[in-house]
Amino acid sequence: MNKAGKIFVVGLGPGDRAHMTLEAKAVIEKSDVIVGYKTYIDLIKDMIEDKEVFSSGMKKEIERCTETLEIAKQGKVVSLVSSGDSGVYGMAGIMLEVVSKAESDIKVEIIPGVTASNAAAASLGAPIMHDYATISLSDLLTDWSLIEKRLHYAGQGDFVVCLYNPKSKGRQKQIEIAREILLKYKKQDTIVGIVKNAKRDGETVVITTLKDMLKHEIDMFTTVIVGNSNTYLVNGKIITPRGYKL
Amino acid sequence: MNKAGKIFVVGLGPGDRAHMTLEAKAVIEKSDVIVGYKTYIDLIKDMIEDKEVFSSGMKKEIERCTETLEIAKQGKVVSLVSSGDSGVYGMAGIMLEVVSKAESDIKVEIIPGVTASNAAAASLGAPIMHDYATISLSDLLTDWSLIEKRLHYAGQGDFVVCLYNPKSKGRQKQIEIAREILLKYKKQDTIVGIVKNAKRDGETVVITTLKDMLKHEIDMFTTVIVGNSNTYLVNGKIITPRGYKL
Structure with missing residues (x-):
């Protein structure tokens, strides 16, 4: 049986590492794969050198979520990262919507951040x-x-x-x-x-x-x-x- | 000349250590003195064993701020802690008001948290x-x-x-x-x-x-x-x- 995949939607906080939460850091560190808009990926580059990374441009939110889901389905732990709090004008909602529309039972956990x-x-x-x-x-x-x-x-x-x-x-x-x-x-x-x-x-x-x-x-x-x-x-x-x- | 005192008003986040920011943790660790409502002090007890701690009961907000200012005036670095974000129904405003009313030039820095x-x-x-x-x-x-x-x-x-x-x-x-x-x-x-x-x-x-x-x-x-x-x-x-x- 495959390892169960999981999705974390992680708010990185305002951008300076100092204002990231301990949980955001821990979740990124334990993920196999990191997905995000290029600017946000750059903010955490030194933390994810050993990981698979998928970065994309602006206005590709749905594609990023679809990609995140596909990777999780392969049994991987994926962090979809965005700045601030992912639950405030961020990626949390659209990620849940994509998983729901795909009728997937992959678990999604939202990690709050400083908005x-x-x-x-x-x-x-x-x-x-x-x-x-x-x-x-x-x-x-x-x-x-x-x-x-x-x-x-x-x-x-x-x-x-x-x-x-x-x-x-x-x-x-x-x-x-x-x-x-x-x-x-x-x-x-x-x-x-x-x-x-x-x-x-x-x-x-x-x-x-x-x-x-x-x-x-x-x-x-x-x-x-x-x-x-x-x-x-x-x-x-x-x-x-x-x-x-x- | 005395060392210059300083006040940090620190939002601890929701209460579970995991959702505290790295900066909140760092600021608490570098403080000489911690001031806060007893329940919040208890949340970080293990982090502050080597520090002077002043805890007080509910509805003593002004007293806590006055105490914080007095300690900072002695040249100490003081963290006034509260849960969530100290800037949202928390201690940030009243701390700034107390310092202003006392016409003190002690610096106050607000450390945001997850509200x-x-x-x-x-x-x-x-x-x-x-x-x-x-x-x-x-x-x-x-x-x-x-x-x-x-x-x-x-x-x-x-x-x-x-x-x-x-x-x-x-x-x-x-x-x-x-x-x-x-x-x-x-x-x-x-x-x-x-x-x-x-x-x-x-x-x-x-x-x-x-x-x-x-x-x-x-x-x-x-x-x-x-x-x-x-x-x-x-x-x-x-x-x-x-x-x-x-």
Whole structure:
């Protein structure tokens, strides 16, 4: 009888090895095969020198999952890796969907990681200490009208708002529209944190306001966190108070 | 001249050592002193045998921060630890506030961790693959009316909703009201995941619906994740699809 194959979907955290979990490291080390988008494979190159590696380009998510399943069916332990937490706009869902559609009984285990909002928040201070909404501005897979609707409600609810995928070469206007929508409910001087490459090489941190946020560089490596009505700035750190009386 | 003191605010992750980050471990190991709520100190007891430890009971958050600052002022490196991510309903904000109020120039660094929503999500499958709102049902520090308002908007926006602090001995009604509010916008058969002790000893995972969720045990060690209108259940796993066409 063949050894049973298994799939781990592993969130590597923000990219710097330091913020990977011990379990993510252990699972990668015990895997026979590693599958992932090339950029993520490069982050762990030194950990996987003795392993079979399948790396592929962007927007090949379904192919990567299909490949992962085929390898697991051969009785191998496979880690499908992605950055951040694989369960937040990552590979966890599509991997489970591919296994389900194939009616396979291969076991899939999701290994959680530090997602971009938590990494960016740590570099900014404490902006998500209170209720927050996480919204991706990518309309590649989601109707833009739904994204706009969620921005409206997140604004009305005075949530702190974490924006993933705020801008890319092909998507320039989305962050402008998002800002306009949030400005219907949030003041011009609402504190905004912009973190590029959060908790990895080349990190840049900008603290600004809804009024001025578009004067700063925002790209696909950036997470934008917009405060709630109580968020304030002190000693260069953003704080969204939880309500303690000092 | 004294050695400069420093404060790390460290998120230990869900509680099981495996899901702590390498950086959290490294920072604790290099600290002179560890401060924290007793339950969290117990989680890392074996790592801190050679260190000074100050543990205290619940609801002593401000005292813990004040103590942490006093120790750092003596030139020591102090880790203030809490579970999950210290930046999400944790100790990061209040620590920064205490340092700011004391007009101290002691440096504070926040070390991010895996927060409860990400840990619970991994055990449920992939429920937070799309936009989500994180709401704490604890009204100890927040007006209940604001919590209700946010529940309404999260429901209207068809967000996946992650509920922290859903219930405790002294707060029994909040989860009932939250469910009623979400039912104004979400269907009775909306998938709900209930995870107690996510990714640590004694984990229990229940998958149910908004209709039936109150038939299951929910307490202060539980995270509740309520799906969006597309969330579905397959092979015992919750999937909120991101929109890939299989």
